[in-house]
Amino acid sequence: MSVGVAATIKEKLDIVELIGESVQLKKAGTTFKGLCPFHGEKTPSFTVTPTRETWKCFGCGRGGDIFSFVMERDGVDFPTALRSLAGRAGVELSERTSREDAQRKRLRDALDAAISFYHQVLTSHPDGAEARRYLHDRGFTDGTISTFGLGWAPDAWDALTSALTRRRNIAEADLEAAGLVSRRRSGRGVYDRFRGRVIFPIRDASGGATGMTGRILGVQGEDLSLIHI
Ligand code: ZN
Numbered sequence: 315m316s317v318g319v320a321a322t323i324k325e326k327l328d329i330v331e332l333i334g335e336s337v338q339l340k341k342a343g344t345t346f347k348g349l350c351p352f353h354g355e356k357t358p359s360f361t362v363t364p365t366r367e368t369w370k371c372f373g374c375g376r377g378g379d380i381f382s383f384v385m386e387r388d389g390v391d392f393p394t395a396l397r398s399l400a401g402r403a404g405v406e407l408s409e410r411t412s413r414e415d416a417q418r419k420r421l422r423d424a425l426d427a428a429i430s431f432y433h434q435v436l437t438s439h440p441d442g443a444e445a446r447r448y449l450h451d452r453g454f455t456d457g458t459i460s461t462f463g464l465g466w467a468p469d470a471w472d473a474l475t476s477a478l479t480r481r482r483n484i485a486e487a488d489l490e491a492a493g494l495v496s497r498r499r500s501g502r503g504v505y506d507r508f509r510g511r512v513i514f515p516i517r518d519a520s521g522g523a524t525g526m527t528g529r530i531l532g533v534q535g536e537d538l539s540l541i542h543i
Pocket of ligand 1: 371
């Protein structure tokens with residue numbers, strides 16, 4: 315996929331200025347802070363980081379880029395947020411580019427959901443205990459594990475698929491397009507590609523997940539990689 319129109323729009327718009335229209339922001343070092351518009355709070359835990367073009371609320375956990383901010387603020391879907399910000403940035407959208415961007419966004423959402431699922435298994439599920447010990451033995455602290463969002467893919471055929479399609483309403487087709495699952499030979503249904511592996515997320519400069527690698531415990535097993543999306 316080529317560099318998306320979303321990236322061009324992000325470059326043209328100032329995230330602090332955009333968010334500053336709905337949230338009173340105060341400079342705090344390299345970030346800006348304010349009261350979160352999405353949950354009630356009296357002390358500011360809503361942070362905008364212009365160098366990463368991201369925002370994050372440490373109170374309610376919401377966060378993302380300018381598109382997800384507009385989606386949350388206006389209660390609209392990604393294509394609508396894209397159109398609105400494209401207009402503001404003076405970027406022309408074609409049918410095709412908005413379709414491609416909506417697709418890329420869905421794949422990234424699927425990937426983000428997978429990474430947080432695997433991270434949750436590693437940090438708080440009995441299935442992740444052995445991998446936790448393995449990582450601790452290799453000098454990974456809990457802090458590192460959480461900063462890098464490391465995870466554990468359970469040794470099962472449908473752990474991820476069932477968690478993401480049933481609980482998160484993510485389409486099988488999107489999991490497949492993101493490289494997270496493979497289609498069964500029969501053509502009916504899919505199975506998890508990452509099984510019994512430690513998951514290392516791959517991120518771009520702005521902190522968004524673009525892929526991940528899975529490593530088998532202990533052995534010199536081959537890493538299983540996702541294509542970057
Ligand atoms: Zn919040």
